[in-house]
Amino acid sequence: MFQFKNIEHYNTQLTSNEVDCVTVVKHYLKQINDTKQLNAFIEVFSEESLQRAKQLDIKRKKGEAIGCLHGVIVAIKDVICYEDHKVTAASNILKEFKSLYSSTAVKKLLDADAIIIGSCNCDEFAMGSTTENSSYGKVLNALDETKVPGGSSGGSSVAVQAGLCMVSLGSDTGGSVRQPADFCGIIGFKPGYGRISRHGLIAYASSFDQIGVFGNAIEDVARVFETISGGDEYDSTVSFSKVEKYDGLKNQNKKPSIAYFKNALEHHSLDPEIRDQIYSLIHKLKSDGYTVEPLNFKLLDYVVPTYYVITTAEASSNLARYDGIRFGTINKSSEPDLVNFYTNNRSTGFGKEVKRRIMLGTFVLSAGYYDAYFTKAQQVRQILTEETKAIFKNFDVIILPTVPSTAFEFDDISKDPVAMYLADIYTVFANLAGIPAISIPLFKHSNGLPFGLQIMSNRYNELTLLQLSDQLIKNYKQ
Numbered sequence: 001m002f003q004f005k006n007i008e009h010y011n012t013q014l015t016s017n018e019v020d021c022v023t024v025v026k027h028y029l030k031q032i033n034d035t036k037q038l039n040a041f042i043e044v045f046s047e048e049s050l051q052r053a054k055q056l057d058i059k060r061k062k063g064e065a066i067g068c069l070h071g072v073i074v075a076i077k078d079v080i081c082y083e084d085h086k087v088t089a090a091s092n093i094l095k096e097f098k099s100l101y102s103s104t105a106v107k108k109l110l111d112a113d114a115i116i117i118g119s120c121n122c123d124e125f126a127m128g129s130t131t132e133n134s135s136y137g138k139v140l141n142a143l144d145e146t147k148v149p150g151g152s153s154g155g156s157s158v159a160v161q162a163g164l165c166m167v168s169l170g171s172d173t174g175g176s177v178r179q180p181a182d183f184c185g186i187i188g189f190k191p192g193y194g195r196i197s198r199h200g201l202i203a204y205a206s207s208f209d210q211i212g213v214f215g216n217a218i219e220d221v222a223r224v225f226e227t228i229s230g231g232d233e234y235d236s237t238v239s240f241s242k243v244e245k246y247d248g249l250k251n252q253n254k255k256p257s258i259a260y261f262k263n264a265l266e267h268h269s270l271d272p273e274i275r276d277q278i279y280s281l282i283h284k285l286k287s288d289g290y291t292v293e294p295l296n297f298k299l300l301d302y303v304v305p306t307y308y309v310i311t312t313a314e315a316s317s318n319l320a321r322y323d324g325i326r327f328g329t330i331n332k333s334s335e336p337d338l339v340n341f342y343t344n345n346r347s348t349g350f351g352k353e354v355k356r357r358i359m360l361g362t363f364v365l366s367a368g369y370y371d372a373y374f375t376k377a378q379q380v381r382q383i384l385t386e387e388t389k390a391i392f393k394n395f396d397v398i399i400l401p402t403v404p405s406t407a408f409e410f411d412d413i414s415k416d417p418v419a420m421y422l423a424d425i426y427t428v429f430a431n432l433a434g435i436p437a438i439s440i441p442l443f444k445h446s447n448g449l450p451f452g453l454q455i456m457s458n459r460y461n462e463l464t465l466l467q468l469s470d471q472l473i474k475n476y477k478q
């Protein structure tokens with residue numbers, strides 16, 4: 001049976017003819033088939049993956065140059081466009097809608113010889129923390145099927161967790177890669193804003209959205225990141241500045257200086273065991289010669305409200321385009337009145353959480369409330385960004401918990417939207433400030449579930465974050 005260790009090892013297996021891409025694709029298709037109850041995929045591209053595997057095997061055996069993701073099995077969240085494949089954002093309103101073009105990230109994956117095996121289930125339009133808001137049904141956490149996998153990229157996370165692909169792509173607007181990675185016991189990495197093109201990523205909140213990567217090894221996540229990042233003429237917010245090559249072997253002894261937010265670790269919402277385990281890690285790091293210092297992050301209680309004011313405002317505008325005419329016709333009724341026609345389509349097409357956010361966003365942008373909410377939130381975001389810059393003058397990274405608790409039960413927190421929003425307290429900060437952030441699976445709770453440590457670095461300094469993550473996983477993982 002094929003055993004996946006990491007991409008580099010797989011590459012050696014391929015080039016020494018120990019395995020071929022066709023065998024590997026068959027292995028993954030079987031795994032996907034055997035774990036259908038997890039509901040991680042919306043669509044599996046079985047035939048097509050096998051065909052592509054065949055072509056790649058021929059190419060390699062001919063001795064042609066191969067890409068850095070040659071034969072790597074990748075799953076993509078169903079908000080990432082892939083030409084001629086359905087993309088629905090797990091929403092009824094886009095049912096049967098097919099992408100007219102591929103996102104830049106997908107193009108780069110394919111150019112590097114990756115095999116895209118399927119599209120993953122998620123919360124509708126990436127709004128949620130449990131993947132329960134999907135019109136395709138909930139996704140189960142493979143470690144404990146009574147628990148949520150997290151969200152919104154729950155399917156992409158479970159696909160890696162359960163060995164249904166090698167790496168996967170999700171999107172992270174306020175934690176949707178890091179939080180499910182935390183709940184599933186894997187790595188979830190959100191690069192800084194502007195590192196990966198958003199061209200072909202269905203928008204939720206454009207000034208926050210970033211494509212992120214799930215994997216089991218830092219070197220794999222780094223490799224995918226390097227491959228899909230970089231300047232793009234189709235996204236004016238993406239940076240052309242160079243992504244430094246990650247080399248897991250270099251700088252192993254360099255110990256980045258670490259700050260942690262004391263008030264975040266003392267926060268009433270944080271599970272005491274998560275707090276204690278992070279404190280004991282801090283102790284170990286200090287005694288191993290790392291500089292780890294506490295800071296007081298005064299804006300902590302403002303991050304969730306600020307995030308939800310700005311993201312819902314952006315969402316209400318981004319989602320205005322879905323009217324049942326231009327993208328995925330969901331209601332072919334011959335309603336003669338245009339307003340009723342839109343109303344019917346949007347009422348039946350969107351789920352409850354998406355409607356809630358469109359209404360919230362419309363409210364905070366409305367004439368009477370714009371200054372009180374939207375302008376205020378933008379000001380808070382600006383202050384927060386300035387404070388973050390100041391912290392990185394003195395420290396290389398900031399560490400935080402990823403989530404205040406381990407994986408939730410189904411139908412628990414999602415029943416109370418405000419409780420669900422508040423659980424984003426540790427992840428939304430990185431998106432508000434636009435900085436890179438990762439969740440690495442270091443800990444195990446006495447309830448048997450995993451949880452992660454979140455690390456953040458300054459903009460354009462993903463390298464330090466990835467190197468420290470590797471050190472911590474190698475030396476401190478339980």
Ligand code: GLN
Nearest residue numbers: 126128172173174175176
């Ligand atoms: N849980 C957050 C939300 O519901 C994060 C979503 C995301 O990152 N896409 O908005």
